[in-house]
Amino acid sequence: MTAAVRTRGLGKRYGRRWALTDCTLDVPAGRVVGLVGPNGAGKTTLLNMVVGQLAPTSGTIEVLGGAPGGGAAQLAKVGYVAQETPTYAGLTVAEHLRLGAKLNPRWDDAVARRRIERLGLDPAKKAGRLSGGQRAQLALTLGIAKRPELLVLDEPVAALDPLARREFLQGLMEAAAEHDLSVLLSSHLVSDLERVCDHLIMLLEARVRVAGDIDDLLAEHLLLTGPRRDPADLPAGQHVVSASHTDRQSTLLVRTTEPVHDPAWSVDRVGLEDIVLAYMTGGDRRPALEVIS
Amino acid sequence: MIWLTWRQFRVQAAVVFGLLAALALGLAVTGPGLAGDYRDGLAGCGSGEACDRFRQHFFSGHQVQLVLLSAAVLLVPAVVGLFWGAPLVAREIEGGTHRLAWGQTVSRRRWLAVKLAMAGTAAAAAGGAATLAVSWWSEPLFKAGAGNASRLEPALFASHGVAPAGYALFSFVLGVAAGLLFRRTLIAMAATLAVFAALQFAIPLLVRPHLMTPVRADIPITRDTVGGLYSNGPGGPVHVEARTPAGAWVLSRGVVDARGRSVDAIPLKLDAGACAPDPSRMGPKDSCFQQMAQMGYRLRLGYHPGSRFWTFQWIEIGVFALLTAALTGFCFWRIRRLS
Structure with a gap:
């Protein structure tokens, strides 16, 4: 399997602040990959470097085997729906398609027109008069009809209501399946990504916290509940992600590839959202959150 | 890219060229009449002195229009820099649309190059068209006022010849760079205006006079070489001012004595003696000028003759071409680093 994006020690510094540090990743090709993290975690910085609109301060990055933004051939292979799904307010829907056709050698006009028609967008309407959801769909149409190999989307649904959100993600899924696209999609909401992604990368405070297939993440993370004990006493294969204690009880989220045999624990599976939340709040770099219940 | 550039630029272009067309139309309508008035006036004035008076009158009668038109020509580069240049990239960044544009299969470099080339050509054309129309219209005024109006004077210099086209291109690229x-x-517009205005003041005052060595001349005092005489109160010494050579841009004027030292005024009186008023004509008697010359006084002038107009124009446009090239280089350097 080839990697759509491969980074080694990638970092970006703005002034004295590192927006992203020591990022080493292999984003698989042909998959829908979610990039999750709180605001300011470095998601946009990483995506801008993937599409070649930002140069790294340190480390290396390779996208579809080439240097990001390096020449027309590379630009043609990567589609980008930037944050807040920008469109030209003064240009009509049809003019946006014309823009796409003029600026992209691999432009697929039939796909673009079909999508616009199915979405019910009036080609003569200016983009500035579209709703947020429609504008996002227009931006997505430009990204898809460019016929890239990798489509990068930066928080495309952040400003959309739940219905528009669902429609947008559905459209994205259909296009990904139809055109055999690799997709890299960021969001600060796990629930958006859980529906559509099969691989997840989590950024926290400018670092990669977790990366893996969602099925593996779900299988490997277990919630252990039992009498109070020190997390340091756990077997070597069990890594504590977060821990909370009451006077008598301990609740631990652990990552392990082996089954838990200790009869003192009651073992539960947890959802993706809880796993991500556990990494954000717990972990080894922050004190565990005390939960009183 | 050409289509997109045109699509984004056409409204701004239409506004500026629309205004220019209106100006040109106004000039085209009134120009032939002005030239006709001048021709008829010259044909009917008869003697030399009467014709001089007509020219003087004709020129001063239209001086206000000339000043306003010169200001309009100077306004073109400012408008082009503020409303074409400054928003060119800044507005894209504000709206986030640069991410959309650069997400297409077009490099930033090409994106910027096409925009600069198209809008830059339009900017130079706008500046050139404005100055062409105004120069054509004001031609009779310069013929009439050759003695009073020098196209080397800063305000007229900046609105005639090839300079305005160069200013417009420069100002546009300055706006883009800002x-x-x-x-x-908004900040880019303010910065563009500040820098452009500062250059328009600094260059004529501090730079242009020194681009060529001014002519320094000591001229004997006669009725023809003196442009004006006055004294501060009756009985005071006489201040003498040299007449401006036709079309010249005078940088300094003064009076020197027999030993070549600069003096403020000549110790004669305008109400008695040699310089007493001549009842038969305007000004003092000829003896006044003879007396001054005998005392050894001469007029000293430092100036650029009117014939240097085109030399100065080409130097000016060369300087601005260099500045424009440097700013263009900065734009291409900067856009690569823009995140």
Whole structure:
């Protein structure tokens, strides 16, 4: 399997602040990959470097085997729906398609027109008069009809209501399946990504916290509940992600590839959202959150 | 890219060229009449002195229009820099649309190059068209006022010849560079205006006079070489001013005595003696000028003759071409680093 994006020690510094540090990743090709993290975690910085609109301060990055933004051939292979799904307010829907056709050698006009028609967008309407959801769909149409190999989307649904959100993600899924696209999609909401992604990368405070297939993440993370004990006493294969204690009880989220045999624990599976939340709040770099219940 | 550039630029272009067309139309309508008035006036004035008076009258009668038109020509580069240049990149960054544009299969370099080339050509054309129309219209005025109006004087110099086209192109690229630097349209506009205005003051005052060595001339005092005489109160010494050579841009004028030292005034009186008023004509008697010359006084002038107009124009446009090239280089350097 080839990697759509491969980074080694990638970092970006703005002034004295590192927006992203020591990022080493292999984003698989042909998959829908979610990039999750709180605001300011470095998601946009990483995506801008993937599409070649930002140069790294340190480390290396390779996208579809080439240097990001390096020449027309590379630009043609990567589609980008930037944050807040920008469109030209003064240009009509049809003019946006014309823009796409003029600026992209691999432009697929039939796909673009079909999508616009199915979405019910009036080609003569200016983009500035579209709703947020429609504008996002227009931006997505430009990204898809460019016929890239990798489509990068930066928080495309952040400003959309739940219905528009669902429609947008559905459209994205259909296009990904139809055109055999690799997709890299960021969001600060796990629930958006859980529906559509099969691989997840989590950024926290400018670092990669977790990366893996969602099925593996779900299988490997277990919630252990039992009498109070020190997390340091756990077997070597069990890594504590977060821990909370009451006077008598301990609740631990652990990552392990082996089954838990200790009869003192009651073992539960947890959802993706809880796993991500556990990494954000717990972990080894922050004190565990005390939960009183 | 050409289509997109045109699509984004056409409204701004239409506004500026629309205004220019209106100006040109107004000039085209009134120009032939002005030229006709001048021709008829010259044909009917008869003697030399009467014709001089007509020319004087004709020129001063239209001086206000000339000043306003010169200001209009100077306004073109400012408008082009503020409303074409400054928003060119800054507005894209403000709206986030640069991410959309650069997400297409077009490099930033090409994106910027096409925009600069198209809008830059339009900017130079706008500046050139404005100055062409105004120069054509004001031609009779310069013929009439050759003694009073020098096209080397800063305000007229900046609105005639090839300079305005160069200013417009420069100002446009200055606006683009400011937009790339500050990433905000409004700040870029303010910076463009500040720099452009500062250059328009600094260059004529501090730079242009020294681009060529001014002519320094000591001229004997006669009725023809003196442009004006006055004294501060009756009985005071006489101040003498040299007449401006036709078309010249005078940088300094003064009076020197027999030993070549600069003096403020000549110790004669305008109400008695040699310089007493001549009842038969305007001004003092000829003896006044003879007396001054005998005392050894001469007029000293430092000036650029009117014939240097085109030399100065080409130097000016060369300087601005260099500045424009440097700013263009900055734009391409900056856009690569823009995040």
